Amino acid sequence: MSEQLRPDLALIARTVRQGARVLDVGCGDGALMAALRDNAGVDARGLEIDGSNVADAVGRGLSVVQGDADTDLRYYPDASFDYAILSQTLQTTRRPDLVVEELLRIGRQAFVSFPNFAHWRGRISLLWGGRMPVTRLLPDTWYDTLNIHHVTVDDFRALVKDRGWTIDGQWFLKGDKETTHANANLFAEHAVFLLRK
Amino acid sequence: MASLSMTDDSRFGLRRQVRLAGPLPLDSGAALGPVDIAYETYGTLNADRSNAILICHALTGDQYVASDHPVTGKPGWWWRLVGEGKPVDPARHFIVCANVIGSCMGSSGPASLDAATGAPFAMRFPVLTIADMVRAQAMLLDHLGVDRLSAVIGGSMGGMQALTWPTLFADRVESCVVIASTARHSAQNIAFHEVGRQAIMADPHWRGGDYYADGQVPSAGLAVARMAAHITYLSEAGLTEKFGRRLQGRDAKTFGFDADFQVESYLRHQGLSFVERFDANSYLYITRAMDYYDIAEDHGGSLARAFTASQARFCLVSFDTDWLYPTAESRIIVHALNAGGAQASFVELSSPFGHDAFLLECPELNRVVDGFLKGGRA
Numbered sequence: 378m379s380e381q382l383r384p385d386l387a388l389i390a391r392t393v394r395q396g397a398r399v400l401d402v403g404c405g406d407g408a409l410m411a412a413l414r415d416n417a418g419v420d421a422r423g424l425e426i427d428g429s430n431v432a433d434a435v436g437r438g439l440s441v442v443q444g445d446a447d448t449d450l451r452y453y454p455d456a457s458f459d460y461a462i463l464s465q466t467l468q469t470t471r472r473p474d475l476v477v478e479e480l481l482r483i484g485r486q487a488f489v490s491f492p493n494f495a496h497w498r499g500r501i502s503l504l505w506g507g508r509m510p511v512t513r514l515l516p517d518t519w520y521d522t523l524n525i526h527h528v529t530v531d532d533f534r535a536l537v538k539d540r541g542w543t544i545d546g547q548w549f550l551k552g553d554k555e556t557t558h559a560n561a562n563l564f565a566e567h568a569v570f571l572l573r574k
Numbered sequence: 575m576a577s578l579s580m581t582d583d584s585r586f587g588l589r590r591q592v593r594l595a596g597p598l599p600l601d602s603g604a605a606l607g608p609v610d611i612a613y614e615t616y617g618t619l620n621a622d623r624s625n626a627i628l629i630c631h632a633l634t635g636d637q638y639v640a641s642d643h644p645v646t647g648k649p650g651w652w653w654r655l656v657g658e659g660k661p662v663d664p665a666r667h668f669i670v671c672a673n674v675i676g677s678c679m680g681s682s683g684p685a686s687l688d689a690a691t692g693a694p695f696a697m698r699f700p701v702l703t704i705a706d707m708v709r710a711q712a713m714l715l716d717h718l719g720v721d722r723l724s725a726v727i728g729g730s731m732g733g734m735q736a737l738t739w740p741t742l743f744a745d746r747v748e749s750c751v752v753i754a755s756t757a758r759h760s761a762q763n764i765a766f767h768e769v770g771r772q773a774i775m776a777d778p779h780w781r782g783g784d785y786y787a788d789g790q791v792p793s794a795g796l797a798v799a800r801m802a803a804h805i806t807y808l809s810e811a812g813l814t815e816k817f818g819r820r821l822q823g824r825d826a827k828t829f830g831f832d833a834d835f836q837v838e839s840y841l842r843h844q845g846l847s848f849v850e851r852f853d854a855n856s857y858l859y860i861t862r863a864m865d866y867y868d869i870a871e872d873h874g875g876s877l878a879r880a881f882t883a884s885q886a887r888f889c890l891v892s893f894d895t896d897w898l899y900p901t902a903e904s905r906i907i908v909h910a911l912n913a914g915g916a917q918a919s920f921v922e923l924s925s926p927f928g929h930d931a932f933l934l935e936c937p938e939l940n941r942v943v944d945g946f947l948k949g950g951r952a
Contacts, residue, residue: 431919432941435919435945435946436942439919441919441920442912442920443920
């Protein structure tokens with residue numbers, strides 16, 4: 378399977394250990410899971426809220442369960458996976474902090490990726506236009522977006538500090554390129570964190 | 575048994591029946607023996623015997639999963655899923671479908687003759703459970719030389735058997751597909767069944783089940799049972815779309831109790847055509863088996879514990895308009911499987927057809943089952 382992975386997923390795929398056990402929360406149509414299975418011999422399981430995505434993923438032979446990250450993670454036992462992955466889903470959950478707590482209970486480590494709402498384009502849109510940003514990365518309007526918790530890189534770091542989690546890795550993306558840690562809160566379009574408790 | 579000789583082997587093919595000596599010990603404490611099982615096989619068992627798939631049928635189903643029904647002439651009840659070019663394909667799979675014990679399509683049931691008396695068992699037939707049906711299927715597979723199932727697949731009561739398989743025979747099942755089903759019969763499920771049973775037993779022709787001799791069968795009671803059950807297989811939206819409040823072959827209400835409404839006429843037809851192909855006592859026995867079904871209860875109250883010995887992969891599918899075995903029931907199974915770390919997939923598919931959706935046109939269902947079965951080969 379050689380489909381092009383989204384940049385944050387490609388980054389996660391490069392970092393996950395060979396043969397690891399992975400739970401992909403919000404796995405979509407299973408693109409990352411398929412890549413991990415095919416290229417790294419990973420035992421991947423998925424949780425996805427959208428039924429048609431689940432049908433796609435199961436149709437490609439993946440073990441994916443239709444469910445909601447806010448309510449269904451509690452059925453997974455402690456430390457049952459090497460990694461729990463939450464990519465581009467954090468900002469759509471009702472309680473992002475509790476979801477990350479659950480990820481860190483289920484997985485020994487957790488990848489969390491999210492779009493950075495403090496990227497300068499968004500700031501300019503709000504500062505000069507006075508309107509909620511609609512950009513290439515955040516293409517939906519305020520009333521129909523699935524993103525209900527707008528989070529920035531610095532917000533997330535503050536949450537990590539507050540909860541006493543440990544950052545094992547952090548990556549920042551601009552388009553499909555990695556970008557500098559310096560001023561990531563201003564210049565990164567996406568952030569990927571690797572956490573543990 | 576070499577695979578090339580299967581065409582000469584009388585165990586394989588359509589419309590088979592076998593008498594197994596047994597005895598088959600039953601959950602009730604009684605035993606059944608000999609055990610007759612009517613079944614069909616499709617396709618060829620491969621050399622390493624790794625391509626066997628067992629299909630389990632629903633309450634009033636039969637072994638004719640992919641061949642024309644001998645009484646009604648209708649195509650096999652799951653021809654949409656089983657057949658050439660379908661997810662379960664005789665070109666690739668060795669497919670077995672057997673009539674459950676307790677039924678009336680050739681397997682041992684209340685209409686069978688009791689060797690001890692030479693008369694039909696009627697209500698002297700032992701009460702069965704879903705697990706008993708599964709153990710009888712295992713006996714059949716022993717007879718066919720099938721040690722392991724690549725998959726066991728079923729919808730509704732067939733799903734109950736499929737889900738029971740890995741709890742009883744953990745090392746004989748590689749994957750398990752459970753469609754529009756549940757891990758236990760709810761109070762509402764039991765309640766609907768009790769209505770049906772009482773309708774049968776209230777029919778003066780029932781006579782304590784001893785109606786076989788003179789052909790005066792409790793058809794009115796069985797028809798009412800079928801009518802009540804049939805409502806639970808459909809959705810309100812489906813009924814409204816199909817019939818609404820439209821009148822049947824008339825322009826105005828008759829102010830009487832004839833079938834004024836199309837939906838009445840339809841249900842009466844369903845009831846009448848059902849009694850031609852089904853035995854009332856079998857209906858009592860099989861609904862009872864379903865009511866007794868509760869996998870967790872059989873494992874100290876823990877559904878998760880039921881699957882700990884199994885390495886099987888699971889695929890669960892529910893339908894959004896199914897109120898007989900609603901999505902919440904499938905979720906209970908999924909959560910138990912997740913708790914045990916099993917490889918599980920689950921999806922709720924959208925269909926207007928209620929519980930019956932698993933038998934009807936649903937390309938998504940085929941895509942999911944096909945992908946799941948092929949996923950095991952990765």
